[in-house]
Amino acid sequence: MGCEQFMLAIDKSADDFLYRQVIDLITENIDSGTLRPGDRLPSLRRMSKRIDVSIPTVRQAYIELERQRRVESRPQSGFYVRGLNANELVRPAPRFRQSNKPVPVANRSLMDRVYEGLHQPDFVPLGIANPCMAKPAAKALHRAMKRVMARAEERSIGYAPSMGEPGLRRQIAFRYLDTIGSNVEPDNICITNGAQEALLLALQAVASKGDVIAVESPTYHGLLELIGSLGMLAIEVETCPEEGVTLSALRKTLDAHPVKVCLFSTTLNNPLGVSMPDDMRQELVNIIDERELVLIEDDVYGDLLFDGHRPKPAEMYSRSGNVLTCGSFSKTAAPGYRIGWLLAGRYRDAIMRLKRSYSCSSGLLQQLTLTEFLASGTYDRYLKTLRPVLQQNAQRTRALVAQHFPEGTRTSKPVGGAVLWIELPGNVNSAHLFDEAINKGISIAPGLIFSPCARYENFMRLSFGHPWSEEIEQSIVWLGRKVQELAGR
Amino acid sequence: MGCEQFMLAIDKSADDFLYRQVIDLITENIDSGTLRPGDRLPSLRRMSKRIDVSIPTVRQAYIELERQRRVESRPQSGFYVRGLNANELVRPAPRFRQSNKPVPVANRSLMDRVYEGLHQPDFVPLGIANPCMAKPAAKALHRAMKRVMARAEERSIGYAPSMGEPGLRRQIAFRYLDTIGSNVEPDNICITNGAQEALLLALQAVASKGDVIAVESPTYHGLLELIGSLGMLAIEVETCPEEGVTLSALRKTLDAHPVKVCLFSTTLNNPLGVSMPDDMRQELVNIIDERELVLIEDDVYGDLLFDGHRPKPAEMYSRSGNVLTCGSFSKTAAPGYRIGWLLAGRYRDAIMRLKRSYSCSSGLLQQLTLTEFLASGTYDRYLKTLRPVLQQNAQRTRALVAQHFPEGTRTSKPVGGAVLWIELPGNVNSAHLFDEAINKGISIAPGLIFSPCARYENFMRLSFGHPWSEEIEQSIVWLGRKVQELAGR
Numbered sequence: 001m002g003c004e005q006f007m008l009a010i011d012k013s014a015d016d017f018l019y020r021q022v023i024d025l026i027t028e029n030i031d032s033g034t035l036r037p038g039d040r041l042p043s044l045r046r047m048s049k050r051i052d053v054s055i056p057t058v059r060q061a062y063i064e065l066e067r068q069r070r071v072e073s074r075p076q077s078g079f080y081v082r083g084l085n086a087n088e089l090v091r092p093a094p095r096f097r098q099s100n101k102p103v104p105v106a107n108r109s110l111m112d113r114v115y116e117g118l119h120q121p122d123f124v125p126l127g128i129a130n131p132c133m134a135k136p137a138a139k140a141l142h143r144a145m146k147r148v149m150a151r152a153e154e155r156s157i158g159y160a161p162s163m164g165e166p167g168l169r170r171q172i173a174f175r176y177l178d179t180i181g182s183n184v185e186p187d188n189i190c191i192t193n194g195a196q197e198a199l200l201l202a203l204q205a206v207a208s209k210g211d212v213i214a215v216e217s218p219t220y221h222g223l224l225e226l227i228g229s230l231g232m233l234a235i236e237v238e239t240c241p242e243e244g245v246t247l248s249a250l251r252k253t254l255d256a257h258p259v260k261v262c263l264f265s266t267t268l269n270n271p272l273g274v275s276m277p278d279d280m281r282q283e284l285v286n287i288i289d290e291r292e293l294v295l296i297e298d299d300v301y302g303d304l305l306f307d308g309h310r311p312k313p314a315e316m317y318s319r320s321g322n323v324l325t326c327g328s329f330s331k332t333a334a335p336g337y338r339i340g341w342l343l344a345g346r347y348r349d350a351i352m353r354l355k356r357s358y359s360c361s362s363g364l365l366q367q368l369t370l371t372e373f374l375a376s377g378t379y380d381r382y383l384k385t386l387r388p389v390l391q392q393n394a395q396r397t398r399a400l401v402a403q404h405f406p407e408g409t410r411t412s413k414p415v416g417g418a419v420l421w422i423e424l425p426g427n428v429n430s431a432h433l434f435d436e437a438i439n440k441g442i443s444i445a446p447g448l449i450f451s452p453c454a455r456y457e458n459f460m461r462l463s464f465g466h467p468w469s470e471e472i473e474q475s476i477v478w479l480g481r482k483v484q485e486l487a488g489r
Numbered sequence: 490m491g492c493e494q495f496m497l498a499i500d501k502s503a504d505d506f507l508y509r510q511v512i513d514l515i516t517e518n519i520d521s522g523t524l525r526p527g528d529r530l531p532s533l534r535r536m537s538k539r540i541d542v543s544i545p546t547v548r549q550a551y552i553e554l555e556r557q558r559r560v561e562s563r564p565q566s567g568f569y570v571r572g573l574n575a576n577e578l579v580r581p582a583p584r585f586r587q588s589n590k591p592v593p594v595a596n597r598s599l600m601d602r603v604y605e606g607l608h609q610p611d612f613v614p615l616g617i618a619n620p621c622m623a624k625p626a627a628k629a630l631h632r633a634m635k636r637v638m639a640r641a642e643e644r645s646i647g648y649a650p651s652m653g654e655p656g657l658r659r660q661i662a663f664r665y666l667d668t669i670g671s672n673v674e675p676d677n678i679c680i681t682n683g684a685q686e687a688l689l690l691a692l693q694a695v696a697s698k699g700d701v702i703a704v705e706s707p708t709y710h711g712l713l714e715l716i717g718s719l720g721m722l723a724i725e726v727e728t729c730p731e732e733g734v735t736l737s738a739l740r741k742t743l744d745a746h747p748v749k750v751c752l753f754s755t756t757l758n759n760p761l762g763v764s765m766p767d768d769m770r771q772e773l774v775n776i777i778d779e780r781e782l783v784l785i786e787d788d789v790y791g792d793l794l795f796d797g798h799r800p801k802p803a804e805m806y807s808r809s810g811n812v813l814t815c816g817s818f819s820k821t822a823a824p825g826y827r828i829g830w831l832l833a834g835r836y837r838d839a840i841m842r843l844k845r846s847y848s849c850s851s852g853l854l855q856q857l858t859l860t861e862f863l864a865s866g867t868y869d870r871y872l873k874t875l876r877p878v879l880q881q882n883a884q885r886t887r888a889l890v891a892q893h894f895p896e897g898t899r900t901s902k903p904v905g906g907a908v909l910w911i912e913l914p915g916n917v918n919s920a921h922l923f924d925e926a927i928n929k930g931i932s933i934a935p936g937l938i939f940s941p942c943a944r945y946e947n948f949m950r951l952s953f954g955h956p957w958s959e960e961i962e963q964s965i966v967w968l969g970r971k972v973q974e975l976a977g978r
Binding site for chain 1: 597601604607608617619622625626627628630631634635638642643645646647648649650651682683685686689693697698711714715717718720819822823824825826827838841842843845846847848849850851852853854855
């Protein structure tokens with residue numbers, strides 16, 4: 001292989017870790033086909049010389065690539081590019097390089113139909129990412145709410161302050177301290193109508209109509225729809241299925257386009273279910289700070305990593321205060337309570353006014369109930385029982401897909417949350433699959449809605465956030481058969 | 490008096506009723522001082538000749554002016570301009586004519602401080618318009634909610650559809666049919682996070698940053714703050730304390746400025762507490778339709794007219810579908826539930842997408858609870874007991890103000906709702922009064938925040954929406970003494 005071309009890409013003046021640049025370099029060469037399965041990577045010494053970085057740095061990169069299953073080490077021989085595993089997602093969008101520019105958000109009528117499907121009462125709910133429904137906390141929440149109603153009778157139907165019930169804001173701050181050792185000022189937390197309103201307030205506080213917002217590709221359709229509603233433009237940034245946003249791709253995007261805000265999920269992004277390593281978070285924040293951008297973090301799944309380890313949101317790495325984190329209880333307790341929050345940082349006053357003028361305040365009774373739910377320790381105990389249910393559902397779903405979907409199907413390997421991202425054989429249009437599934441009474445999320453410009457036609461998102469059942473099992477089997485059919489046409 | 494100048498103002502080609510033009514004509518002449526207290530109006534015959542309209546039309550105008558207490562009839566003699574009654578508000582802003590143009594919304598830091606005062610737990614709450622707290626429905630709502638939790642256990646913590654729980658939308662539609670005989674399609678009702686979000690969605694659906702929004706003067710500060718947050722401009726339209734928006738003033742405003750949307754409360758506007766007569770509503774809608782504008786109606790107090798008669802919202806007069814009505818349960822049942830609605834009309838699909846992308850959906854448990862509360866008839870029975878409490882509170886508040894505030898104080902005469910608009914002697918700055926009251930532990934709403942450009946310095950709004958108490962009585966007496974003091978300086 002020709003290492004010469006590597007020379008161009010390594011930029012020692014850049015602030016990010018050199019070993020990451022080495023990783024990006026090799027990954028790009030694998031993705032472009034320059035390096036193929038079975039090819040041997042240059043030896044550590046040779047690589048070190050050619051691209052002029054130290055041997056330990058190259059070694060660190062190779063080891064990380066092995067961890068990512070992109071290369072494998074063979075004893076006494078060196079590192080080799082791995083062959084594709086039939087069931088393993090390698091790149092979220094093989095055709096990504098075709099074009100990448102800021103675009104208005106498309107597909108909104110398809111989104112309409114997806115949402116319609118979600119609220120048909122008798123449908124099999126494989127289209128909605130609603131982890132806590134896998135083991136609903138309804139009974140415990142109802143008990144807490146009844147205690148609140150008895151204690152705070154008339155007050156509990158009155159207005160909450162615009163920024164939210166002080167007790168709940170203290171509980172949220174305490175959780176940040178307790179789970180990740182981060183100091184969050186309760187006064188800087190704004191309680192919102194779910195994370196969706198937190199995202200709205202954050203975007204409105206820092207950007208305007210026509211501004212360019214960088215998003216992960218693929219990304220949650222709710223973010224795209226919000227960007228579209230505000231008349232902003234979205235530009236996609238490539239991700240890798242193991243680490244989330246590819247930072248080299250992000251840099252290129254930022255160099256080429258007037259991006260104002262990055263709107264990412266560094267922990268358990270939806271639909272990939274991937275979590276960014278800690279050192280990459282720091283690097284991401286460095287990029288944001290250097291370029292004086294704003295990062296809005298959609299961190300609604302952070303409590304739902306299967307292993308229970310909660311990474312620090314990117315905000316905790318920032319010294320500039322240019323990171324705004326959005327959280328929620330919709331994925332971890334009660335979707336219908338519509339209670340989320342925004343760590344408003346230095347935008348606190350602007351956010352408070354926006355919140356007040358957009359919706360006055362959020363529901364007080366639900367805030368008081370969640371305060372009780374958290375303070376009593378019930379929330380934490382509940383999460384401990386929810387995570388293994390989700391993990392088992394994930395394993396079952398992946399196994400069924402491996403067994404019943406046709407060759408050429410690949411799946412993500414989520415480390416938490418409640419969704420599986422699936423690449424179908426190239427000729428399968430998931431919008432057609434969606435139509436067939438709706439007719440059968442099954443809701444799914446077609447890949448097209450996870451991109452502002454209709455990439456991911458042959459992808460779909462499958463949820464495992466409901467109690468496992470024979471019906472769900474049969475529905476996945478049915479979907480596999482239907483994909484076989486569509487692939488065979 | 491010289492009737493000649495009247496000739497110019499009557500426009501027989503205009504679609505609105507001629508008698509209203511006659512009323513406007515005379516009112517303007519009284520306001521400008523051309524006609525003074527004690528002056529005799531021209532006889533019916535003479536007026537009819539001079540301005541070339543029929544005698545019955547002139548008579549209709551004179552009778553209406555008498556009803557409005559602007560003129561009085563003396564047997565065998567004719568109609569005379571009335572003298573000012575010491576306690577009666579005549580014009581909401583005597584200095585209105587000084588300037589009137591579209592402006593960005595000012596006073597937001599004063600609004601911050603007013604809101605802070607509202608959420609001090611031990612403050613006497615004379616600053617917040619929260620009618621249902623005068624007789625809280627907490628117990629009945631709690632009972633309904635417990636029934637819902639028992640019946641719809643797990644479902645009740647899940648997501649509602651974006652447009653809202655179908656059962657609640659049917660109940661709201663049924664109420665329109667039942668109380669005013671209007672046919673509203675449940676499918677066109679969007680459930681929102683209080684009326685405030687309904688206003689946000691409505692404004693975003695029909696206008697953009699920089700657009701000019703006509704508002705009543707004075708108007709609810711929450712509307713002004715929303716207009717400000719969206720980067721729109723507000724232009725004030727004069728009102729009269731008996732009928733709300735003055736239509737002749739509206740026409741002049743529309744002629745002179747590029748207004749895109751009118752944002753009015755035709756029923757019980759806040760802070761005047763006045764309700765527009767039915768024929769004026771029709772005329773207002775005609776103006777909207779002719780000029781292809783949009784009217785957004787903030788109709789949150791409609792169920793709270795003291796006499797229980799609910800006028801039709803302006804929307805019901807419209808054939809064009811260019812009227813959007815915002816309603817809420819925050820003033821009539823539970824402020825903290827954050828449940829309002831928007832009659833979205835022909836903007837339904839755009840509104841649905843905005844709602845979905847701004848906050849997904851509204852709280853399901855509260856929606857199910859209100860459905861139960863309405864369907865069981867409890868809501869209507871509750872309103873019947875709430876209205877007389879509010880009316881009595883209003884009378885008591887007016888009587889105390891008449892007794893304890895200095896000469897030159899004038900008050901509105903609300904026909905429903907929970908607020909009294911008070912004009913203080915000209916040299917009293919209500920922002921100073923606000924500061925003194927906050928120090929004393931009393932929250933009030935200073936007049937300045939009811940105008941985008943700080944008119945109404947010597948006005949204030951006093952709420953009577955809490956249970957009457959010795960403490961409230963003493964606070965009003967204290968305020969009166971403080972105003973005496975400030976007026977004497």
